[in-house]
Amino acid sequence: MIPRSALARVTEALDKIERDRSLNAWSYVDRTGALASAQASDERHAHGQALGALDGALVALKANIAVKDWPWDAGIDRLRSRMASEDAPLVTHLRAAGAILLGLTQMDEAALGASGLSIDGPIGLPHRVDYSPGGSSGGAAVAVAAGHCEVAVGTDTIGSVRIPAALSGLCALKPRRQALSLSGIEPLHPDYDTAGPIASSVTEVLRLYTVLKGTEVNGDVLKRGPTPASTLVYLTGNTLTRLPLATRQAYTQVVDQLRQRVTDQSNAVSQVVDARTLCNGAELEALIDALPLARRALFTLCETRLADHWRERDSTRLLECARLGEAQGFSPSLQAMLAYGAGLTLNRRQEFEDVLASFRTHWDALSMTVRRQSDGPVIWLLPTTPVGEFRHQDGVPKELADWTCLASITGWPALSMPADSLCAPTDSSACGQTPSLSLQWVSADLDDERLCRTALEVSRDLLASCDPNTLGSTDV
Numbered sequence: 001m002i003p004r005s006a007l008a009r010v011t012e013a014l015d016k017i018e019r020d021r022s023l024n025a026w027s028y029v030d031r032t033g034a035l036a037s038a039q040a041s042d043e044r045h046a047h048g049q050a051l052g053a054l055d056g057a058l059v060a061l062k063a064n065i066a067v068k069d070w071p072w073d074a075g076i077d078r079l080r081s082r083m084a085s086e087d088a089p090l091v092t093h094l095r096a097a098g099a100i101l102l103g104l105t106q107m108d109e110a111a112l113g114a115s116g117l118s119i120d121g122p123i124g125l126p127h128r129v130d131y132s133p134g135g136s137s138g139g140a141a142v143a144v145a146a147g148h149c150e151v152a153v154g155t156d157t158i159g160s161v162r163i164p165a166a167l168s169g170l171c172a173l174k175p176r177r178q179a180l181s182l183s184g185i186e187p188l189h190p191d192y193d194t195a196g197p198i199a200s201s202v203t204e205v206l207r208l209y210t211v212l213k214g215t216e217v218n219g220d221v222l223k224r225g226p227t228p229a230s231t232l233v234y235l236t237g238n239t240l241t242r243l244p245l246a247t248r249q250a251y252t253q254v255v256d257q258l259r260q261r262v263t264d265q266s267n268a269v270s271q272v273v274d275a276r277t278l279c280n281g282a283e284l285e286a287l288i289d290a291l292p293l294a295r296r297a298l299f300t301l302c303e304t305r306l307a308d309h310w311r312e313r314d315s316t317r318l319l320e321c322a323r324l325g326e327a328q329g330f331s332p333s334l335q336a337m338l339a340y341g342a343g344l345t346l347n348r349r350q351e352f353e354d355v356l357a358s359f360r361t362h363w364d365a366l367s368m369t370v371r372r373q374s375d376g377p378v379i380w381l382l383p384t385t386p387v388g389e390f391r392h393q394d395g396v397p398k399e400l401a402d403w404t405c406l407a408s409i410t411g412w413p414a415l416s417m418p419a420d421s422l423c424a425p426t427d428s429s430a431c432g433q434t435p436s437l438s439l440q441w442v443s444a445d446l447d448d449e450r451l452c453r454t455a456l457e458v459s460r461d462l463l464a465s466c467d468p469n470t471l472g473s474t475d476v
Helices: 006-019 031-046 089-096 138-145 162-167 202-213 245-265 281-289 291-323 332-343 346-372 405-410 425-433 448-462
Strands: 026-029 058-062 100-105 151-156 171-174 194-199 230-234 269-274 378-383 414-418 438-442
Touching: 006 026, 006 031, 006 058, 006 100, 026 138, 031 100, 058 138, 089 100, 089 202, 100 138, 138 151, 138 162, 138 194, 151 171, 151 202, 162 171, 162 194, 162 414, 162 438, 171 202, 171 448, 194 202, 202 414, 202 448, 230 245, 245 269, 245 378, 245 448, 281 291, 281 346, 291 332, 291 346, 291 405, 346 378, 346 405, 405 438, 414 448, 438 448
Parallel strands: 058 100, 058 151, 230 269, 230 378
Antiparallel strands: 026 100, 151 194, 171 194, 171 414, 378 438, 414 438
């Protein structure tokens, strides 16, 4: 599956990383360990003893994931000297699968943000270094997009693997809540945190995910039994008014293509339906309008949980220093967030919890109505982000995580992938008009793997030239 020797690819990757230092994608690179792992992988392949599909694959890890004897700073200057004493379970699974761990990638401080700003400065997109990849797993996405590695592991609480993947033209999966171990990952809000794979294709995302889960080391995960035909549900009309015009037009264009082609060309889908025909349109519009409020409530609860974490870790003295702007090793913005979170009363915290609980209850009820009127499992097709690339100097668009927060709040799996993965080759003009649009496939009915396989089958059927058994950047 890996065409060239691992040693050659690691050597090339290390050279690329050095040349691309201006991207600021990496916080730590283990040259010695990566070269040794590459030699071991080559020897296994030479003797026909490969450990699985990821044996010899180059992997990047977000800096909040513990790797034994590596730095474990979680993007926080105060933790720069901390070293991990043992591997996170996810890392153990990667090693068992023969993956080559290149190093740690830069991230937004404490994983609380989407600016693409690390403690060592801004992270840049490979083709536009002054533009942000978003966050908080920005360095992980850039490492893949720049060709430094095949796949990366990030974390996602409100959208932190999906947003950087979308802005980098990549695929990413936020798994169903608690599907992957959080042990050995610096917490933000454990009730919403999850690890997630980032890759250039759905195939690679699926392969990496099964390894991270610890359920698939050997064997081809792409040749499992058939998944039930799903109903793709999309948004129209007033539910899209919050999207900028360009995003709205791109989304509508891709949906139109799916409606025209997918049910004729893919056994994975039974129908492509306007959500308003399956539920109360006014209720749906109200819930879409409530997304910014829900996103803000979730962000606030992350601030409070992070403040609680540091209170338990370093006592109330640290939070008092943060309130005064005098906490060493924290940026002014993180100090402000910690102070705000620590200052919220229990009643005020409960109000934000109630906002999320109410949203979740109403969305679950509406989704159940849609499910009862559908032929099979329901997949919601949503934009990943309402906006495209943004310059660091312009700041983070406030609506950046409005559409990713939905799957975070519900706990459902969400697969983010470039919309042009769904454009047939004959539709080159259409594909050319939607290069920056990323779609989320979100489902309460399918588990993580079935969701990925459904998207993969649809993409494969529409892009007949793709080979699903090839681990490569041109795969779907």
